[in-house]
Amino acid sequence: MNTAVCPACVAIPNEKIEQIRTDIGALEISVPTIHCAACIQKIERGLNALDCVFKARVNLSLKRVSIRHNDNPNCEDIIMDTLANLGFEAHLLDDHKLNQNGDDIGRGLLMRLGIAGFAAMNVMLLSVSVWAGADGLTRDFLHWVSAAIALPTVAYTAQPFFKNAYSALRVKRLNMDVPISLAILMAAGLSIYETFHSGAHAYFDAALSLTFFLLAGRYLDHQTRARAQSAATALSALEVARAQRIKDGQITTVNVSDLAINDRVLVRKGARIPVDAVIVKGQSDLDVSLISGETMLATVGVDDQVYAGTLNVGAPLEILVTQTGSGTKLAEIMDLVQQGENLKTKYTRLADRAAGIYAPLVHLLALAAFVFWQFYSGDTRLAVGIATAVLIITCPCALGLAVPAVMTAASGRLFRSGVLIKDGAALERLAGVDTVVFDKTGTLTTGEFSVISAPKGEDLQIAVSLAAQSDHPIAQAITKYCPNQTMLSLDHIKDIAGKGVSGMYRGQVVKLGHADWVGADTVPDHVQTWLRIGQNPPVPFLFDDMLKDSAKSAVTALQKSGMRVVLLSGDTQSATDRLAQKLGIDDARGGVHPREKLETIQSLGEHVLMVGDGLNDTAALAGAHVSMAPARAIDAARTASDFVLIKDDLTLIPNCIALAQSAKRRMLENFAIAAAYNAVAIPIALIGLATPLLAALAMSASSICVSLNALRLTKG
Amino acid sequence: MSVLIYLIPISLFLGGIGLLAFFWAIKTKQFDDPDGNAARILFDDDAPDNEAG
Numbered sequence: 001m002n003t004a005v006c007p008a009c010v011a012i013p014n015e016k017i018e019q020i021r022t023d024i025g026a027l028e029i030s031v032p033t034i035h036c037a038a039c040i041q042k043i044e045r046g047l048n049a050l051d052c053v054f055k056a057r058v059n060l061s062l063k064r065v066s067i068r069h070n071d072n073p074n075c076e077d078i079i080m081d082t083l084a085n086l087g088f089e090a091h092l093l094d095d096h097k098l099n100q101n102g103d104d105i106g107r108g109l110l111m112r113l114g115i116a117g118f119a120a121m122n123v124m125l126l127s128v129s130v131w132a133g134a135d136g137l138t139r140d141f142l143h144w145v146s147a148a149i150a151l152p153t154v155a156y157t158a159q160p161f162f163k164n165a166y167s168a169l170r171v172k173r174l175n176m177d178v179p180i181s182l183a184i185l186m187a188a189g190l191s192i193y194e195t196f197h198s199g200a201h202a203y204f205d206a207a208l209s210l211t212f213f214l215l216a217g218r219y220l221d222h223q224t225r226a227r228a229q230s231a232a233t234a235l236s237a238l239e240v241a242r243a244q245r246i247k248d249g250q251i252t253t254v255n256v257s258d259l260a261i262n263d264r265v266l267v268r269k270g271a272r273i274p275v276d277a278v279i280v281k282g283q284s285d286l287d288v289s290l291i292s293g294e295t296m297l298a299t300v301g302v303d304d305q306v307y308a309g310t311l312n313v314g315a316p317l318e319i320l321v322t323q324t325g326s327g328t329k330l331a332e333i334m335d336l337v338q339q340g341e342n343l344k345t346k347y348t349r350l351a352d353r354a355a356g357i358y359a360p361l362v363h364l365l366a367l368a369a370f371v372f373w374q375f376y377s378g379d380t381r382l383a384v385g386i387a388t389a390v391l392i393i394t395c396p397c398a399l400g401l402a403v404p405a406v407m408t409a410a411s412g413r414l415f416r417s418g419v420l421i422k423d424g425a426a427l428e429r430l431a432g433v434d435t436v437v438f439d440k441t442g443t444l445t446t447g448e449f450s451v452i453s454a455p456k457g458e459d460l461q462i463a464v465s466l467a468a469q470s471d472h473p474i475a476q477a478i479t480k481y482c483p484n485q486t487m488l489s490l491d492h493i494k495d496i497a498g499k500g501v502s503g504m505y506r507g508q509v510v511k512l513g514h515a516d517w518v519g520a521d522t523v524p525d526h527v528q529t530w531l532r533i534g535q536n537p538p539v540p541f542l543f544d545d546m547l548k549d550s551a552k553s554a555v556t557a558l559q560k561s562g563m564r565v566v567l568l569s570g571d572t573q574s575a576t577d578r579l580a581q582k583l584g585i586d587d588a589r590g591g592v593h594p595r596e597k598l599e600t601i602q603s604l605g606e607h608v609l610m611v612g613d614g615l616n617d618t619a620a621l622a623g624a625h626v627s628m629a630p631a632r633a634i635d636a637a638r639t640a641s642d643f644v645l646i647k648d649d650l651t652l653i654p655n656c657i658a659l660a661q662s663a664k665r666r667m668l669e670n671f672a673i674a675a676a677y678n679a680v681a682i683p684i685a686l687i688g689l690a691t692p693l694l695a696a697l698a699m700s701a702s703s704i705c706v707s708l709n710a711l712r713l714t715k716g
Numbered sequence: 717m718s719v720l721i722y723l724i725p726i727s728l729f730l731g732g733i734g735l736l737a738f739f740w741a742i743k744t745k746q747f748d749d750p751d752g753n754a755a756r757i758l759f760d761d762d763a764p765d766n767e768a769g
Contacts, residue, residue, distance in 0.1 A: 036755060037758040059749045060749055060751040060752030061748070061752060107742050107745075107747070111739065111742055115735065122727070138720070
């Protein structure tokens with residue numbers, strides 16, 4: 001008789017429960033700032049304590065949290081709130097966009113690598129006895145055991161190479177996998193033939209260690225790519241775009257893609273406008289810096305047209321959707337992005353370029369060796385043996401292992417320092433950069449305002465007291481400007497959306513806000529707000545965009561290393577010049593439209609690095625030789641960029657370039673090592689002196705050399 | 717040399733056990749988060765729900 005409290009729990013085996021739970025709800029959340037054991041514990045404890053969460057587990061390598069939760073519809077929000085309260089920036093990942101099978105490929109490669117390693121070591125052990133002088137029956141026996149281990153192993157583990165080689169040959173092309181497959185197959189085939197005929201030389205160990213080393217390279221390559229891909233999907237899925245639709249007086253959260261023309265949408269304060277629309281209710285200020293690059297806030301009211309991507313900083317707005325899909329301003333920019341991508345010069349990766357020279361050369365050499373020895377000695381068995389030895393010895397371990405090893409080391413270091421890289425080729429392109437183009441607003445500046453001119457004395461005191469009543473970004477800039485100000489007591493304080501704050505002070509009306517509201521004339525070309533006390537003439541506060549702490553040192557470091565630095569902004573020429581002067585940049589161009597940005601990038605040469613964050617930069621980012629976006633960039637900009645700076649530190653840019661250059665140097669060194677090794681080994685193989693022992697030694701030595709050289713990148 | 721008849725299978729068998737252990741580790745996804753696993757050994761509490769999975 002079962003006495004469990006909950007009989008159902010007993011009836012269902014554990015895995016079944018897990019299964020059911022999976023069916024209820026699973027979430028993947030990207031948390032880019034996880035970096036240590038304490039973070040893991042904090043997040044897992046915090047989330048596992050929630051009622052609606054069955055299990056939360058952090059993956060530190062991918063900086064992600066996997067969560068299984070119950071059917072509570074608010075669970076998603078509760079989880080995101082919890083993460084925010086714990087102090088982690090979290091982004092919900094759209095699980096449709098995540099490739100769930102990516103890991104299976106990695107696991108399959110790892111499995112093959114393990115088997116190849118196991119077999120290679122055992123066969124190597126047996127081969128040592130042969131090299132040590134075993135002969136006659138003992139040697140044959142050892143060869144047979146080797147064959148029994150090697151043949152099934154090669155048949156299974158070398159499949160990735162065979163498949164790639166086959167698909168290349170089918171379209172009549174040569175890739176790196178063709179000589180690899182040929183070498184492995186020839187080595188195995190020749191060895192089995194020799195074993196049948198009690199020959200002295202069998203290359204089973206060579207066939208296996210070749211497979212093992214190359215699989216190691218392939219696995220590293222896959223890991224780098226999987227990480228990059230995971231970063232890329234994390235980026236494209238970063239903001240699952242949601243909007244709040246008002247229907248029959250009810251507010252529901254829906255996907256932006258589900259919005260239709262004439263839907264009414266509520267845009268809360270601090271939220272981005274999700275679609276192109278017209279305002280039907282409310283009055284507010286919009287931060288358009290990510291769209292046009294301008295720092296000036298746009299004041300909008302009923303019947304004004306607003307565009308997707310602008311940030312609502314003033315007051316809640318109700319808008320009516322006017323355009324969706326391809327008609328929006330965003331789609332227009334996306335067309336431009338497409339153009340940029342098409343304009344981009346094609347870049348062939350170093351390894352591919354090397355392989356293009358290498359593969360035909362190796363085949364010709366092996367063929368020449370076979371033809372020569374066939375005619376010279378008339379012994380086909382000898383000729384095939386020598387041709388095989390040439391193929392084995394020249395096999396591209398340096399290309400197959402060394403380049404992935406360098407890439408893994410470099411991208412791992414970038415990842416740890418807070419830079420996501422989306423594509424391995426981008427690192428090679430970054431190494432050749434000679435011009436760096438910066439966007440201004442949001443890239444070199446924080447996008448927050450700082451006071452550059454303000455009244456003093458009592459006026460300031462009144463302004464601060466008024467500003468403290470509002471959370472408008474300009475009001476906050478004023479309170480930040482004099483943090484230790486004693487507050488005056490004001491009566492009848494009113495925060496009027498889209499206009500400003502007003503109050504009563506000593507019987508006088510005091511107002512802080514828009515120029516036209518207080519009755520002043522605007523100062524051109526400055527972000528501003530006005531204070532008016534009673535009927536006194538109004539006094540202005542002028543603001544400028546705050547420079548990022550790291551901007552100056554980053555620009556200086558780039559200029560020191562011989563880069564040409566250019567400032568390209570959608571903001572006015574005078575605002576751009578002001579900033580350029582502060583940073584010591586000679587070449588500053590203001591008032592540039594998105595299309596002009598792209599054209600300028602193209603005209604600045606072939607090796608331009610573009611750094612930008614706004615929608616207006618997106619086309620330029622896509623069209624540049626290589627591009628970077630800060631983490632707070634708009635998602636279209638992040639998607640178009642090759643690198644994303646997760647940490648808000650611009651000095652990462654010169655560091656990245658330096659790392660890219662040393663990575664490229666390592667790759668070239670590795671090619672040189674490989675070439676030197678081949679220069680010695682090929683003649684030996686060609687004159688028929690290569691024994692299996694020599695082949696094994698040479699191959700392992702060169703592989704280890706190039707790997708160690710690659711590992712030097714992880715230091716310092 | 718007849719001792720090889722026994723020793724080679726024995727060594728292969730022992731190596732095979734290691735290989736099987738490796739398969740098991742892959743199957744249970746223990747290689748999916750190398751950085752995380754390196755950090756997790758520092759946890760003080762060995763909560764049972766922290767096992768790989």
